[in-house]
Amino acid sequence: MIKLLTLEWNKFKDNSVVRLLFFIYLFIFPILMLIFKDDNVIPQTPFFDPKDIFRYPGIWEWLGYIGNWMVYFILGFLIVYIISIEVTYKTMRQNIITGLTRTDYFISKFAIVIFFSITATLYYAIVGYLLGFLSDEQYTISEVFANNYAIPRFFLMCVGYLSFAMFIGFLIKNSGLAVLVYLAYGIMLEPIIRLWGHQKLFEGNSHNYYPLNAIEDLMPMPLPNEGMKDTIGFLSHQHAAITSILFIGVFVFLTYYIFKRRDI
Secondary structure, eight states, X not given: OHHHHHHHHHHHTTOHHHHHHHHHHHHHHHHHHXXXXXXXXXXXXXXXXXXXXXXXXXXXXHHHHHHHHHIIIIIHHHHHHHHXXXXXXXXXXXXXXXXXXXXXXXXXXXXXXXXXXXHHHHHHHHHHHHHHHTTOOOOOHHHHHOOTTHHHHHHHHHHHHHHHHHHHHHHOOSHHHHHHHHHHIXXXXXXXXXXXXXXXXXXXXXXXXXXXXXXXXXXXXXXSSTHHHHHHTOOOHHHHHHHHHHHHHHHHHHHXXXXXXSOO
């Protein structure tokens, strides 16, 4: 595994797109959170105090919600790019010719998914603890660590989005089209299918169990109280986690199946 990760590092360490996107993620992630320090961004209401954004445990949900968008658009885009660009420049074929098996190549890409997910989660935890401690509030140890499994949920969210990105990258050979399909599915296609198709045809909340919606509900938009989740239609954290794990398995299996049988 370390050898395969080293190989991937050597291939992309000097790539300007990879460097730029990774540093954009590291820089913008905390900056977006600090925007909420401005009282004009989210005004105080009888139901919500904006200062709760930087208090434990609220900071974990708000920071996770920002990360939800950042991981999908930046890190997910990066995974699609890393995979599809190798098809475009035929480095995928070259790796197989020079000694890697298809299984080795697939594992190397999935290792990147796990590496990015671990890195993003560690950064999420560091930023969360730093911003919380610097908010001039007094906390007990129990309050600091009472995050409702936010850190594992964030990690699972990362693996979910990036596994889907890996699937798209292997499924569609053209890099530009792969990126377009990845973004379009999350922004338009799945919401349209869920809300304008599935929800109209079937009763209940089964329309909430689509892959990206379930992954998103691991770190959904923070709400003033838990009861509003049922009203809006968010999955519970437990249901979102179970559904996400199942879809991650599907994405990984389909990616491997397609790659093993496709002409490269």
